[in-house]
Amino acid sequence: MDTTFQNLHLRTVNVMRYVMPLREGGSLPALAEADDGFDYVLKFRGAGQREKALISELMGGEIARMLGLKVPELVFAYLDEAFGRSEGDEEIQDLLKGSQGLNLGLHFLSKALTFDPGASKVNGLLASKIVWLDSFITNVDRTFRNTNMLIWKRELWLIDHGAAFLFHHSWDNWERHATGPFPSIKDHVLLPYADRLEEVNREFREKLKMDQVYTLIEALPDDWLLASRDVETAEEARSVYKQFLSLRLEYSDVFVKDAQDARQTLI
Incomplete structure (x- = not known):
């Protein structure tokens, strides 16, 4: 393991x-x-x-x-x-x-510096990996205004994913979110550098194991899942998260194409 x-x-x-x-x-x-x-x-x-x-x-x-x-x-x-x-x-x-x-x-990463897109460059492979991740989890909050990345010990660290998984604010349309593009990727701070998205898509489709993702979903506390009263049981919520992420991975070509199209308007 x-x-x-x-x-x-x-x-x-x-x-x-x-x-x-x-x-x-x-x-x-x-x-x-x-x-x-x-x-x-x-x-x-x-x-x-x-x-x-x-x-x-x-x-x-x-x-x-x-x-x-x-x-x-x-x-x-x-x-x-x-x-x-x-x-x-x-x-x-x-x-x-x-x-x-x-x-x-x-x-807490002591003495970490906020990533400054004007002062720091990110190579195309790493940028593509982060853009792919944020498209996959539908994270709207990695923009020039709020990069949510730190430089610590000369390496790039990701923080603050609380604005991801947009669908769970409106559970009725989760399937559309799972299989569709992610228009907000056009505002991603690293999109201009993400020139290896197809390569990363192939790599991550192999690398991301759904049994590991399911184990993660099982670890979500019941009271977190039930707090909003969107679902009757915690297991119902877990089932939707599992289906969402399974479909999201299956349809990754859709959000990758969307990101590539958005990038073409920037370069």
Whole structure:
């Protein structure tokens, strides 16, 4: 069994200390210290798109890792009901109260720099891999305005996949999203460099193993899946995610062609 598959077994840590808010976007993530001695960027179930953002973050990040892309370690982060009672900021205190239980943490990459598309270049192969990933998971949030990539130890790391899986905000049309193009790829920050999409498509169709993806989906907490009340049971939600990703891979030629067409308008 390869190490990628083994990495699907996420650790669970207990949040011990709220260090500081990271006021980026509307999700109000925070830097927090856990009981394993490490710092994490904490994504709260009580913020923004709530549990759906955590589901997207977890699935998007781990699928990226399966494909060999660099993503900070993801952990389940448990927030005790007593946590944050002494927090003076009412907005943050409300957020913490609404986030009791399992949240999601990304290992904090100390001294990492935000990727600047004007100052850093990405080779065509890596750019194509990232564009393919974001088309596959329908991630709208890797643009010039918000690249959601870091440079750490001279390597490119992907963060923030909470805006992926657009279909789960409207479950009725998930099949159309699964088999169709991804028009938002035209705004992708790396699209101009993604000149090896056909090659990457062949590689990733072989590399991405659906049994590993299904194991990941099984790891999604029931209460995250049921929080929005879009489905009757957690298993129903898992079934839709499995079907969506299976079809998405089967129809990858569609979104690759869409990305290639969008790229032609930029070069």
